[in-house]
Amino acid sequence: MTDTRPPRADAVRNRRLLLAAAADEFAEHGLDASVADIARRAGVGKGTVFRHFATKDELIAAILIDRINELSAVGERLLDAGDPGEALCEFLTAAAQQRQERDLSFLAEASGSMREVAQARSRMTAALDRLVERAREHGAVRADITGTDVLLLMCAPNYVAGSVPDASPDLWRRYLAIIFDGLRPEGAHALPAEPPRFA
C-alpha cells in the first residue's frame, strides 16, 4: 500500500550537498557548527535541512554511518590479504588516514547511541575482530589483546597528534607505530586489567 514514489532529482541532489557541507562544517567548527551555516554552505535554505533530517542529531548520525561503512568495507577487503599482521596494520592506517583528513570523531558523542549507528558499528567491529584474531594466530600481535582493545586504541594516534598545532600531517603515523609496537609479542609485559567486554 505504501506506494513510495522515487524521490525527486533535486531532493537527492540536495541531500548529497547537505551531507558534504555538514561534514565540512563540522570538521571546521566542531559539534556546534550551526544548522544555519550548514544550510548556507550547501546553498540551501534552513528548512531544507530539516526536511531531510528530522533533527540535527539525525544529520550527524547519517554522516557517521557513511564513514563507519567505509571502514567496514576496507576491513572486509583486508580479510583476504596475505600477511595477517600487515593487514591489521593497514586497517589501522586506513582508519587513521580517514580521521586525519577530516576529524569527525566527536560526532559519536552526539548520536553514538542511535540504533542505526550501533548497527553500522557492529558490522565494522566484526571485521576488526576477525582481523585481530588472524594476526594473533599468526603471531603478529601479542596473545593477551582482543579486538575491542584494538578498536579502542585505533583512535588514539589521531587524538594524540591532534593536540599539536601546526603538526606534520603524518605525525599520527609516529604514534600509530609506537602503539603498534606495544601490540607486538616481543618484549610484552603482563597487562594489569581485564579487557573490556563491549565497546
Next chain:
Amino acid sequence: MTDTRPPRADAVRNRRLLLAAAADEFAEHGLDASVADIARRAGVGKGTVFRHFATKDELIAAILIDRINELSAVGERLLDAGDPGEALCEFLTAAAQQRQERDLSFLAEASGSMREVAQARSRMTAALDRLVERAREHGAVRADITGTDVLLLMCAPNYVAGSVPDASPDLWRRYLAIIFDGLRPEGAHALPAEPPRFA
C-alpha cells in the same frame, strides 16, 4: 602606590567554593555546563562568578592551572627517585589517575591558549622532559622518543578507556601498559615521522 588590601574572608571562601563547584559541574556536563548551574551548586549568585572570573574561559583556565600544577609537583618530586624507568611510569600513572577520577581534559580546548595556562604547562613539560631524558639514558625507554612524545601519549590511556560505557575504573591501566610497552627499547621498530617540536 597600588595599596592592595587583602581580600575579604567571604570572598576567598566563595572563590574556593566556585572552583570546586565548577570542576564538579564541568566533569558532569562537559564544557557547556552553564555558569548559572555552577553558581547554584556553589550556593552563590551568578554575579559572584563574574566578580571572581571576568569570563567563563577565565574560570576554566583557573581550574586547569590548578590541575597542571599538581602534576608539576609530582614530576619534580620524582626527579630524585631511584629507578628512572619506574619514575617515568609513576608519573604517567599519576597523570592518568588524576584524569580518571575527574576527566577535565576538554577544558584545554576552551582556554588552552591563555598565557597563564601556557606558563603552568611549560613548567610541567620541563619536569617531564627531564624525566624522559633520565629514563632514556638509563635504557628504560627507546632512544628515538622525546619528552614531547610522552607528553602527547600521556593522555591516551584515559581517552581510550573513556569511550567504554560501564568500564572498570582501572581499564586505563591496561592501555597505559600497552603504550608503555611501545615505548620500551625491546622489539622497537623505526618510527616513520619526525617528533613534533612543541606541544
Next chain:
DNA sequence: TAGCAAGTTGACCGCACGGTCCGGTTAGTG
C-alpha cells in the same frame, strides 16, 4: 560602634541556536 569599600545578588539584556510553518516554486506525469 560607625562608616565605607568590597562583596553579593538576581533581574535583566542581547544574541544565537534548534526547530516550525506556510506561501511560493518546480520536477515529473498523463
Next chain:
DNA sequence: CACTAACCGGACCGTGCGGTCAACTTGCTA
C-alpha cells in the same frame, strides 16, 4: 501543456546562554 504532490526557502518562535548592572549587604578598620 497542465496539473499536482513533493519540495524549497526564510521569516519566525521559544529557549537558554554568557555577561551586565544597580540596589543591597557585610566584613574590616579606625
